[in-house]
Amino acid sequence: MSDTSNINFISDISDTTIGGELIYDTVTVSKMLGVQESTLRKYCALMQKHHYEFNKNSVGHRVYYPKDVEVIKEIVTLKNSGSLTLSQAVKTILESDMDDITDTAPIANPDYSKLLDVFETFKNNQMQFNQKLLEQLEKQQNYIESSIDERDKKLMLAIKESMETRRQLAAEEEKKKSWWKFWRET
Known part of the structure; x- marks a missing residue:
C-alpha cells in the first residue's frame, strides 16, 4: 500500500468535515505521518511557540486541516533529513509558508x-x-x-x-x- 493510499484509507475511517473541509484528529494525523501522538503534540507545541495557530474542537482538542497536515509533514521531512534540528525545521517551514498558513479559516461557531x-x-x-x-x-x-x-x-x-x-x-x-x-x- 503506497503512502497516499494509506492516507486516503485512514482519512476514510476517521475524518470529519466542517463547512465542506476535511478535518482530522491527533490519532489520525499521527498515523498519516508515521509519528507517535506524543511526538505530534510536541511538534504542534513548538509550532505554536512560533505563532502557528491550530483550531480546536468543542472540548479543546486540536483539529487538523489538510493544510496543517501538509505543514507538519514538511517539518517532519526536513527534520528527518538530518540537516536541521526540530526547532530550526519548524522555524524554516513556518517562515517560508507564513503567507499560505494565514489562509486557514477558523471553525465557524454553530448557531x-x-x-x-x-x-x-x-x-x-x-x-x-x-x-x-x-x-x-x-x-x-x-x-x-x-x-x-x-x-x-x-x-x-x-x-x-x-x-x-x-x-x-x-x-x-x-x-x-x-x-x-x-x-x-x-
Missing part, C-alpha cells in the same frame, strides 16, 4: 439560537409527554385500587355467606341431635 429553539421544542414535547404519562399512571392506579376494593368486598361477602351457611348447618346438626336424644330417653 446557538437554532439549537436553543430545537431544545425548547424538545423540552416542551417531553413535558407534555410526561404529563400524559402521569395522568395515565394515575388512572391506572385508581383502577387498581378500585378493583382491589371491589374484590375485597366480594371476598368478605363470600366469607360472611360461608360462615352463615356453616352456622345454619351447625344449628341443623344440633336440632338433629336433639331429636335423637328425645327418642333415646324414652
Whole structure:
C-alpha cells in the first residue's frame, strides 16, 4: 500500500468535515505521518511557540486541516533529513509558508439560537409527554385500587355467606341431635 493510499484509507475511517473541509484528529494525523501522538503534540507545541495557530474542537482538542497536515509533514521531512534540528525545521517551514498558513479559516461557531429553539421544542414535547404519562399512571392506579376494593368486598361477602351457611348447618346438626336424644330417653 503506497503512502497516499494509506492516507486516503485512514482519512476514510476517521475524518470529519466542517463547512465542506476535511478535518482530522491527533490519532489520525499521527498515523498519516508515521509519528507517535506524543511526538505530534510536541511538534504542534513548538509550532505554536512560533505563532502557528491550530483550531480546536468543542472540548479543546486540536483539529487538523489538510493544510496543517501538509505543514507538519514538511517539518517532519526536513527534520528527518538530518540537516536541521526540530526547532530550526519548524522555524524554516513556518517562515517560508507564513503567507499560505494565514489562509486557514477558523471553525465557524454553530448557531446557538437554532439549537436553543430545537431544545425548547424538545423540552416542551417531553413535558407534555410526561404529563400524559402521569395522568395515565394515575388512572391506572385508581383502577387498581378500585378493583382491589371491589374484590375485597366480594371476598368478605363470600366469607360472611360461608360462615352463615356453616352456622345454619351447625344449628341443623344440633336440632338433629336433639331429636335423637328425645327418642333415646324414652
